[in-house]
Each structure stands twice: as C-alpha cells, then as structure tokens.
Amino acid sequence: MPSPAMHNMAVKIQWSALMAAACAACGTTAAPRPLLGPAPRSIVIAPPHAGSGALPPPAAVAFGADRALRGRGYHVLGLAVGFDLLRANDLVRVAWEEQQGLGRIGTELDVDAVLVIDVRRWEVDGSDRFDGASYDLGWRLLSTRGAGLLWENQLQGDYRRPVSEPLDPTRRPDAQPAVMPFGGQRVPTFREPADLAAALHTAALSDLPPR
Numbered sequence: 001m002p003s004p005a006m007h008n009m010a011v012k013i014q015w016s017a018l019m020a021a022a023c024a025a026c027g028t029t030a031a032p033r034p035l036l037g038p039a040p041r042s043i044v045i046a047p048p049h050a051g052s053g054a055l056p057p058p059a060a061v062a063f064g065a066d067r068a069l070r071g072r073g074y075h076v077l078g079l080a081v082g083f084d085l086l087r088a089n090d091l092v093r094v095a096w097e098e099q100q101g102l103g104r105i106g107t108e109l110d111v112d113a114v115l116v117i118d119v120r121r122w123e124v125d126g127s128d129r130f131d132g133a134s135y136d137l138g139w140r141l142l143s144t145r146g147a148g149l150l151w152e153n154q155l156q157g158d159y160r161r162p163v164s165e166p167l168d169p170t171r172r173p174d175a176q177p178a179v180m181p182f183g184g185q186r187v188p189t190f191r192e193p194a195d196l197a198a199a200l201h202t203a204a205l206s207d208l209p210p211r
Contacts, residue, residue: 032209037147039211040112042075044082044105046095048117057119059083061137064198065117071202073211077111085109098142098149106144113150116140121156124193132160133196139204153204159196162189 045065048057062079069076077085086092086105094101095114105114118138125131136156143150190196 032207035150035209037143037150042111043069043113043115044077044109044111045079045115046086047083047092048119049096050119057122060194061119061122061197062117063194065115065201068201068205072205072208102142102144112145114142114144116142130161130190130192133193134158137200151208153207155200155204
C-alpha cells in the first residue's frame with residue numbers, strides 16, 4: 001500500500017493536470033473557446049442526462065452548474081426551478097436529444113439556451129464517507145432560438161480523496177505550517193460528491209466565453 005505522502009502526491013498531480021487541461025487554475029493559460037452562435041442572455045439547465053437505457057444519474061451531478069454559469073456572467077434559472085419547469089412542460093427529453101422542439105423551451109421558459117450535462121460515467125467510491133469518484137462528463141449549450149449547438153466541453157478522469165498525513169510526535173505545537181513550494185497547489189478535499197461536481201462545472205465552464 002502506498003504511503004499517505006505518495007498517495008497525496010499522485011492525487012495532486014492528477015488534479016493539477018485536470019485543472020490545467022480545463023484552464024481553471026488561473027484562467028489565463030488559454031482563451032475560452034468561442035461560441036458558435038449568438039451569446040445567450042438567459043439559460044436553463046436540464047436534469048443530468050445519462051443516455052438511452054442507462055440508470056438516471058443522481059441530481060447531485062448538476063450541483064453548482066448554475067453558480068458556475070452565473071460566474072461567467074449569464075442569467076440562469078435556479079437548478080430546482082429549471083428542472084421543475086422542464087418536467088412540467090414535458091420538455092426534458094426535448095433538451096436531451098436536441099430535437100427541433102428546442103424552440104418550445106425558449107417560448108415556454110423565456111430562455112435563449114439550455115445547458116445539457118451528459119453523464120457518461122459517474123462512479124462514486126466509499127459508503128460511509130466520500131473517498132473519490134471516476135467521471136466522464138460532457139456539457140452542451142444548445143440554442144432555443146434556432147442557432148443549434150453553441151458550445152460544448154468535456155472532462156473525464158478520477159479523483160481520490162487525499163490521505164491524512166500521520167501526526168509527527170516530534171513536531172512542536174507552535175511550529176510554522178509547511179510552506180508550499182513556489183507554484184505548488186494544495187490538493188482539494190471534497191466532503192461530498194456534489195462538491196466535486198461543483199468543482200468540475202467551474203473547471204469546464206471556465207472555457208465558456210464570459211458575457
């Protein structure tokens with residue numbers, strides 16, 4: 001079994017690679033990919049989509065997507081409100097499958113686009129506590145005004161919760177905390193799967209042009 005230090009180093013390298021790939025660590029490593037149509041003023045988020053025949057993904061997979069979109073400057077319906085409105089108007093499958101009825105979403109909900117979260121894999125480890133997850137997620141921003149697919153992104157990988165370092169009995173209680181090396185990055189610790197999902201939404205949607 002690897003030591004806690006080796007485990008944490010592997011998690012750190014893995015998470016740093018994810019953040020670098022998603023341009024989320026500092027937001028300056030690459031320019032956001034451009035929209036393929038007019039920038040939407042308002043967006044609704046559809047319930048997570050797992051594909052035909054797959055078990056419905058947990059609602060927690062969508063946690064934080066609305067906040068991430070607002071962080072990019074967009075007006076977004078709250079998650080629960082958007083889910084309820086789409087279901088009440090029988091529009092969830094329309095959003096998932098990019099049917100021509102997308103215009104109905106714009107008319108019924110008065111929004112310019114719908115964000116679909118495609119869940120290709122979401123496998124959570126740990127029963128008593130959250131130890132990690134394997135994921136493969138996609139994001140599609142679809143116009144409800146006839147402009148088709150406006151933007152898309154995807155992230156896949158694995159997250160493992162850092163292992164606590166054993167206490168050093170020789171360390172003084174008043175000792176200074178360990179100094180991170182220049183350019184270092186602390187390994188994030190997520191208490192719940194929803195916290196990881198929120199971080200992934202922030203990472204993926206950082207590639208969406210701000211409004």
